Amino acid sequence: MLITFVSLLLSLVAGAVAGTVTYDWSIDWVTAAPDGFSRQVIGINGQWPCPPIEATVGDTVVVNVFNNLGSESTGIHFHGINQKGTQVMDGPSGVTQCPIPPGSYFTYSFQIDASGSYWYHSHNKGQYPDGLRGPIIVHDPADPYAGQYDEELVLTVSDWYHSTVPVLLQQLLAPSNTIFLPPFPDAQLINDSQNVTFNFDAGKTYKINIISMAAFAAALIQFDSHTIRVIGVDGVYIQKHDAYQIRVAPAQRYTVLLNAQPTTRRNYAFLVSLDENRDFANDPSPSYPLNVTGYLVYDSTKPLPGPYVVNQWNIVNDFTFVALDNQALLGEPDVEITLDFNFCIKDGIPRSCFNNISYVPQIVPSLFTAFSAGTENSNPEIYGDVNPYVAKGGSIVQLTVNNLDAAIHPFHLHGHQFQVCERPSSNSGSFNGHDRNFPAVPMRRDTVAVNPGSYAVIRYVADNPGVWLFHCHIEWHVVMGLTATIIEAPEALAGLTIPEDSQAACAAQSIPIAGNAAGNTQNLTDLAGANTVAPYPDNGATYPGKKKRSQRNRRSLNSAEEIYLEK
Numbered sequence: 001m002l003i004t005f006v007s008l009l010l011s012l013v014a015g016a017v018a019g020t021v022t023y024d025w026s027i028d029w030v031t032a033a034p035d036g037f038s039r040q041v042i043g044i045n046g047q048w049p050c051p052p053i054e055a056t057v058g059d060t061v062v063v064n065v066f067n068n069l070g071s072e073s074t075g076i077h078f079h080g081i082n083q084k085g086t087q088v089m090d091g092p093s094g095v096t097q098c099p100i101p102p103g104s105y106f107t108y109s110f111q112i113d114a115s116g117s118y119w120y121h122s123h124n125k126g127q128y129p130d131g132l133r134g135p136i137i138v139h140d141p142a143d144p145y146a147g148q149y150d151e152e153l154v155l156t157v158s159d160w161y162h163s164t165v166p167v168l169l170q171q172l173l174a175p176s177n178t179i180f181l182p183p184f185p186d187a188q189l190i191n192d193s194q195n196v197t198f199n200f201d202a203g204k205t206y207k208i209n210i211i212s213m214a215a216f217a218a219a220l221i222q223f224d225s226h227t228i229r230v231i232g233v234d235g236v237y238i239q240k241h242d243a244y245q246i247r248v249a250p251a252q253r254y255t256v257l258l259n260a261q262p263t264t265r266r267n268y269a270f271l272v273s274l275d276e277n278r279d280f281a282n283d284p285s286p287s288y289p290l291n292v293t294g295y296l297v298y299d300s301t302k303p304l305p306g307p308y309v310v311n312q313w314n315i316v317n318d319f320t321f322v323a324l325d326n327q328a329l330l331g332e333p334d335v336e337i338t339l340d341f342n343f344c345i346k347d348g349i350p351r352s353c354f355n356n357i358s359y360v361p362q363i364v365p366s367l368f369t370a371f372s373a374g375t376e377n378s379n380p381e382i383y384g385d386v387n388p389y390v391a392k393g394g395s396i397v398q399l400t401v402n403n404l405d406a407a408i409h410p411f412h413l414h415g416h417q418f419q420v421c422e423r424p425s426s427n428s429g430s431f432n433g434h435d436r437n438f439p440a441v442p443m444r445r446d447t448v449a450v451n452p453g454s455y456a457v458i459r460y461v462a463d464n465p466g467v468w469l470f471h472c473h474i475e476w477h478v479v480m481g482l483t484a485t486i487i488e489a490p491e492a493l494a495g496l497t498i499p500e501d502s503q504a505a506c507a508a509q510s511i512p513i514a515g516n517a518a519g520n521t522q523n524l525t526d527l528a529g530a531n532t533v534a535p536y537p538d539n540g541a542t543y544p545g546k547k548k549r550s551q552r553n554r555r556s557l558n559s560a561e562e563i564y565l566e567k
């Protein structure tokens with residue numbers, strides 16, 4: 001068996017003095033075959049997998065991006081990095097910036113204020129499943145678990161597709177897709193590869209940053225004969241919690257300690273099983289067709305075990321984790337937002353909705369509306385059909401997602417690690433408004449998996465002025481419109497300025513950067529000209545050799561099925 005050593009060994013030496021970590025990235029098309037199937041992927045500086053960002057708490061990270069894709073725009077979001085004071089650096093296109101057009105530069109610069117494992121990914125037109133995503137590891141000079149591990153590793157998991165995103169989106173958004181089927185992955189990757197091995201030394205303890213960069217499916221993980229000691233999730237330290245199996249939903253991170261065996265008697269396997277089931281907890285006949293076995297190699301002269309088989313999944317419940325800092329449950333909310341999620345048909349196209357409203361990207365990026373609208377920026381109406389909600393600075397926000405669908409969905413909030421106050425089991429119905437089951441010390445994270453026919457209630461303090469998205473992190477559902485927009489502390493946003501290169505990106509595409517959603521700077525409540533229908537098809541990146549986007553756009557809505565059948 002071919003063994004590829006791709007485990008990523010990180011430096012344990014964290015600098016005591018804050019510095020600047022600079023990356024120069026050219027975003028390029030690259031050929032790669034992580035599962036043996038060769039295809040075009042989006043890489044960085046001619047390489048794929050994309051490089052990790054590694055920094056220490058207090059550092060300033062600068063990423064100079066050049067869009068070398070030629071045919072498509074791009075934009076980078078740094079998932080879990082809260083961008084305090086740098087809300088213009090959050091990255092989602094149409095929200096905190098205009099897309100970066102081909103041939104243009106854009107500089108992201110922000111300070112890292114918390115440790116842990118994060119990741120970056122394109123937040124533009126469903127682009128990241130084409131490969132533009134990578135890990136972010138932030139070291140902590142004050143790590144409460146320092147001394148309890150010897151080495152630090154990164155283990156990413158991801159579903160993987162043999163078709164490029166534009167092709168998949170044609171299928172997803174075809175009017176005939178009335179049961180809202182997402183694209184199903186062709187493979188699963190560990191560290192953007194397969195047949196992955198980690199070299200383990202007997203007696204050592206390893207800290208492993210497990211990061212899901214998936215677009216659709218969660219990963220179920222079990223290590224043979226090694227207990228998973230969870231010490232953190234999504235950049236939040238927790239009290240050590242032993243588990244045998246974990247489920248890592250798209251965009252979630254688990255920081256775990258693995259105690260190596262005391263001897264090198266044999267090598268061990270671990271299983272990463274792609275959870276394609278709509279609800280594995282409810283499904284009596286689960287099937288996991290995309291299993292990948294990885295290996296902990298103690299002695300490379302000894303054989304590797306066979307594929308690891310797990311017959312039953314009984315995963316640890318992350319709701320039972322306790323934040324290490326014991327942050328108490330936030331008090332009664334000042335702002336309550338309730339979002340009922342279900343799929344929906346809008347203008348004949350399969351979409352996903354909060355409260356029967358599907359997110360429609362606007363002409364002016366929402367943050368720039370908040371910057372330019374003066375005191376009127378606290379009126380949610382002026383932001384257009386982006387599912388806008390406003391929370392004044394300092395208010396306690398309680399956000400409830402009622403998941404009316406029959407599958408688990410991972411919901412993510414930009415700008416915060418929120419308290420998860422309640423997250424009951426499948427088919428518990430919608431939230432009844434009572435907080436009697438809320439724990440005294442809730443766990444916090446930035447992406448919470450919400451069970452089918454059930455709900456989650458989260459709370460956070462609106463202490464981070466900005467425009468932050470709340471959305472399902474199944475990327476296909478983002479494209480379908482499953483996004484709400486929270487305008488946080490608008491009083492602190494009025495009059496802020498847009499960096500020059502960000503203004504230039506908009507100017508190059510004739511996108512206005514002031515006024516309401518429609519770009520009206522005179523009468524902010526006049527939304528004439530604002531977008532009321534989501535773009536269709538909402539193509540992701542294209543690369544030379546495929547049909548040009550403009551050619552596809554020339555087709556009528558009715559020809560979408562025909563396009564689907566052509567593939």
Ligand SMILES: [Cu+2]
Pocket residue numbers: 408409410472473474477482
């Ligand atoms: Cu979803």
